[in-house]
Amino acid sequence: MFDRIFAGALLVLSGLIAWTAFHFDVPFQYEPLGPKAFPIILSIVLATSCVWMIVKPDKNSWYPTKEILIKIVIGLMIMVLYATLFDEMGFIISTTIVGAIFSWLFGEKPLRAFLYALALSLISYFLLADLMELNVPTGLLFGDL
């Protein structure tokens, strides 16, 4: 069932790709094939494969329970939060928050999760920013660190 839904979505996508590629506005070109042909060929291959998958789908072996889905959605939300905070709040604060939530999600007690994430972010900040000289955001709060 999931196979069919997914293949259907890809089929729509391959149509969109072919349509978009067909309407590329190419002012001039020196070669016979041009930028349109390759994506169009690919979309045809994709569409054919998708039709095949719709006709002969695999048996579904994945049955996500509600609990699992909730965990995954939370995990995704935390990562989006991390991406949002990363630049503005800086590495140390955002890593502490996000690390603590992840550690807690994977079964750690809240206080220990927080302390672990705090230690992790401080040590890593030193390792990554000072020792490896990576581009790690300090954030607005610690702007002069």
Added chain:
Amino acid sequence: MDVLHYLSIGFSVALTPLNLGLVLAGCFIGTLIGSLPGIGPINGVAILLPLAYSIGLPPESALILLAGVYYGAEYGGRISSILLNVPGDAGAIMTTLDGYPMAKHGEGGRALALSAVSSFFGSMGALLLMVIFAPLLSKLAIQFGPSEYVWLMLFAFTCLATMVGKRPIKTVVGVVIGLLFATIGIDSGTGILRFTMGIPNLFDGVDFLVVVIGMFAISEVLILLESWARNDLKLTPVGKSFISFSDIIAVKWVIFRSTLSGFLIGVLPGTGASIASAVAYGTEKRFAEGKDEHFGTGDIRGLAAPEAANNASAAGSMVPMLTLGIPGSGTTAILLGALLMFNITPGPLLFEQQPNIAWGLIASMFIGNIALLVMNLPLIGLFVRLLSIKQSYLVPIIVMLTFVGIYSIHGDTFDLFFMIVLGLFAFILRKLGFSLAPIILGLVLGEVLEENLRRALSISGGDWSILLNSIMTYVLAFATVAALTAPRILKAFKH
């Protein structure tokens, strides 16, 4: 004696203090990553790639580090296979069959030591084969024109589709998705924008690192989140048993055969360690039939074969990557992407023009293998203890490393969001039984494939018959058709 001369250049590169340190670090980190259940070589290399790139290592040093992680992880994958019955990665699945029963009989130490020795001989043998055959292959490849390259890539994709995964059609879809990713951005031929949806961050094309990290590391975190609910791994005690000399003598031919087949399968484009170890195990099982075999219940031959083969294939898969620019496995696809990021185009000329990179890497692999053997015999207890690291400590580290790695490339949070979207997409793909390696292969080869196809047709003025204009193109076309039909024909014969 060209080879010896180049090899000495290689060792002079590999033995500089920086590179020596990086080999050791790479092997150590690799074993560590490989031994953690769930995080295989491909994830390890993916997570470390942006860091290696951002630190600003010279290309050969970065490659030496990442390659060390790669074959280190192939070594480490066996530890959790043997002690937990959970393969560290796909290549170590066969190791569970006889390794875990041995550990259950109290022979964990013997199994670990024997598998380390088999891995060592497997990769050393494959390295020697690589030193002999890589320069020959690169000499042959110098004569390749655009048509040959088009066929070579089609051959690689066909091998991948017919050999990897249960459903070839899903591999085809994966490859096409990867190829489509590669078309995003400014078209090099005409300068028009393709599929950028008006997002300026995509004008340069999708960033290879963002795709790799998103698809592998982020989806891995989601998979870990999902599987955590039913996670109760029990570590089997290692015991005091150890390998004896007679064990090694008993499996010497097993190791020899498995190394050869592992290397060959590694060289075949697209196929990797999981197939190599499965083939080697199957072969040995057939060889041993009737001769006091207890495969599946702790036979040392069943342990030595997949371990020698999967490490041999890791070295083998580097051969087409370095000589043809066509990766032999998912992980080498990432290594190839890494080279491209450093503006180095692997291919037949690499060995001639940049011997320090090609031969430096090969020499470093010799050093790395010895280091791995040394690390894996006495230090095995350390890695075993690391197996009991809690996921609640591990996952925050993975997430942090991926975010820092991606952010430090451009300093732009767009990449972070894009990475998460790709991670979700890859998670769905994995749950539906797609393998991710074809996508990476498609992404890495997409531009080269399109460029060569367009170049070939420019030369011929649009005449498609140029794709069959030389003996080599016929050979490759035949090989492609053979790879496409052989599994079906073999099946028909069996019935």
